[in-house]
Amino acid sequence: MAPAPDIVVGIDIGQTCSVCCFTEILTLVDGCIQGVSYSLGPDWSEPRSLNRWPCRDGTEKADKVATRVGYDRRSGNLVHWGFETVFGDPEVIVREQFKLNVDQEYEDDRCIHYRDARRWYTDYLRCLHREIQNFFDSSVPRWRERRIEYNFSTPTTWNNPAMIASIEGLIKAAGFADTSKHTVRMSLTEAEAAAIEASSTQYRPGDIFLICDAGGGTTDVNLLEVKAVGRKLELEPLDHVEGVSIDPLSLAEEMLRGKFETLKHSFPNPVADEFWLDVKGLSGDQTFSVAGIANSKMYINRQILKDAFDRQLDKVFELIDSRFAILIHEFPGKHMSHIILSGGLGSSPYLFEQVKLRYQTGGTSPDRSSTPLTVMRVLEPQLAVVRGLVRERTQQLSVDMSTSGDVFAIRRSRNSYGVIVRVPYDESKHSRLPWITDPKDQSRWIENFVDWFIRQGQVIKPDEGVQRAYSATIPAGAQHSLRHVHIVMSTLPSHQLPTLASQHGCKTVALVHYRLTENDMKLKGRQLWFRKKFWKADFTFVTKFGPADLKFQILGRQGVLSSDHDQIEVAFMEASNLKVGDNSAAPSVYQSSAASELSMGSK
Structure with a gap:
């Protein structure tokens, strides 16, 4: 049996797009294992986020880093990654939105070959690994002597173990298993990890909730029953985890960037009939009236924006309705008490209000029982997955037998x-x-x-x-x-x-x-x-x-x-x-x- 790690790292590689910028997030937890101590007690400490990333102007403070890589247009060599990569540089080709394209079976209108996507993915991971090393060098004494385990989330749409094994090989090739003390673990699906973080709030045994992890590339749902809470969490799935690929609000390919991420998280506020969004790759004060572009900004009508959201909401509703159907037909005596939203799109007030209207207050919920249902959000939706990854693993590794064990016993x-x-x-x-x-x-x-x-x-x-x-x-x-x-x-x-x-x-x-x-x-x-x-x-x-x-x-x-x-x-x-x-x-x-x-x- 392999020795337990001293440091657990959770990594969620997100799908960056023009509308919803879902990016790589890293969470670290250090523990006291076999006498090697970094935290202040015998138990694993709370997850903490790496929140400083290199950018063109030095360092940017953020809980996430852009999933982008930039290549020199002439040589083809990698020159930038993450926040260092900006649009508008004529000497650099920017690659983004490639996470889902590493799957051979995934298709979209861009026709990106999976081999190209995997090359960009590996280059990005190599840069990420280097930055993690820099963090440990400046923050964790003698970290190179410790055992480190990297836990990666997987999109629910990655359902072929052969494909996941190939991705694990790319991760190792990027340096995450470059010594015998560093190991890689293909961990929970994004929906499972988000459910664990959501359950850190005070739910009660017997509660049935649906976690909806809505991201920029996929939306995943997981129907779960709480079996135990407190220091030893136990969740029981009532059906298999399900996910679908979601077009990034259909505007991603219109080269929009900048304010759209903010709009996505705040829509429908501010209340305005029109929005002006920066056009990706268009520098200076350029105007193209026919395309609705003035001063390098594109005009977007509020109704167009609403329609884009609504098209994606229909897919989210279809997923949620399917879980209601399973609960009603296979567990007739049980009722859902909560729908919990997480992920970048899950932080949208518009999504929250529409889900609440449909399932909580609007009287259109598929469950006709008198059991009250509450729509909620995790406290920090974009961090739910990585924190869930770390919580699940550290519960398994706990030195206290009363709190150790699998979150998912089945x-x-x-x-x-x-x-x-x-x-x-x-x-x-x-x-x-x-x-x-x-x-x-x-x-x-x-x-x-x-x-x-x-x-x-x-x-x-x-x-x-x-x-x-x-x-x-x-x-x-x-x-x-x-x-x-x-x-x-x-x-x-x-x-x-x-x-x-x-x-x-x-x-x-x-x-x-x-x-x-x-x-x-x-x-x-x-x-x-x-x-x-x-x-x-x-x-x-x-x-x-x-x-x-x-x-x-x-x-x-x-x-x-x-x-x-x-x-x-x-x-x-x-x-x-x-x-x-x-x-x-x-x-x-x-x-x-x-x-x-x-x-x-x-x-």
Whole structure:
């Protein structure tokens, strides 16, 4: 077991846009662990924010730093980052709003290639890491001798563990794991982290609340029940966390900047019929009457601004309504007591008033019970995620056993996960599925069958994981060969899951390589249909679910976790790792002889 960290760092990389500037935020907590003390007591101290960042004029004091990088137009070299990067410099190309584009499956009108976005993302992280080092050098004595753990949030829309594993690799490449004492942890989703910070207020056990973390690129919702409060917080999810990509108020691509961030946080105040906003990249006093630009400022009518907000609010309402529907149908005796807003857009008075009107005072809430519902905001919406990251981790690390433990004792799976197996053909169940004939005994089997061992929304105990028994027939002499398990996933509802790996909605997540020992096998004698002796292996495949990752174990016979099973290698597979072709069109990875080497059932 790895030693506990001495310093926990929470990092939330935000999506910067012209309308809502959601930026990287860093929160630090120092603690007393194994005799190395930085805080004043044996417990972890309250989260504190790093609030001084380099800029063109020296240092800017802010709880956040812009997610931007600037490259020299001629050489292509990185020259600025964060607040140092300003618009209007003809020698510098500014890159921003790239956080969501690091996902291969994300698409927007800008058509940014994910490889470019990942290069900008890595450069930004490298600059951020350097600034963290500068902070520690000037603030924390002998910090290089201490163990540091960097906890990164993940957007709820990043639901593919293979993609998250790739991002973790970028983070490490940027320097966050450059020594053996520095580790990276892909931590909670943004909605989960925000919920923890929101729960630091005095809620009571039994309260059910919905956290709505509305940001510049995504809006996430999480429906939770408070199980315990005080120094040991415990929350229980009533459904899987959900998120959608939200266009940054549709005005981001109109090159607006400057005052719009202020307007976003203060709208509908001040009450005015028109606004003049600085145009990004337009220096001097330039006027283009046709475009509504005067003195390098663009005229925006109040109604246009309101319409932009309302289009995004409709998406937020749709998400919230879906959680009400789940609560009403699956938990008929329970009622929501609070809707809590967080995130940059969550700090908007306009969003707050509209959500309050719809669900608290307007009589249009989907929940028709008499239970009063209150719409609230976290105290500092833009800091909710990073503070939640730190609170969750430090509760786990607390030296006081009465306050230590997981905030989420159970989780609900965001996706469905399965293993590719071969199963005996049963005409009563499989009449419409293709089958093959085994030449050894003329038995019929279905290849590339997906055994869905976890389904979306299913309750998971992180410490136990999910276990599934499988068997394999291994020729004599091949018992020490490397074997493979194909892990697939689907984001489709449970009742729409594909049966075969080649069908629509099934994505490859990982290829797990493992070796069994002879202790896991029995040597079988010759059969009439099989001239040589063979090994029959029976074992249990275990999947453990972290907040944003997957881990695997092999249990041998009698459920023994042997040290021989430690050498499991996992190759996470994004779309770029597969051969050309759509997952829905039976990619060749499924056609390998190893794809269905596991069996369920026998004849």
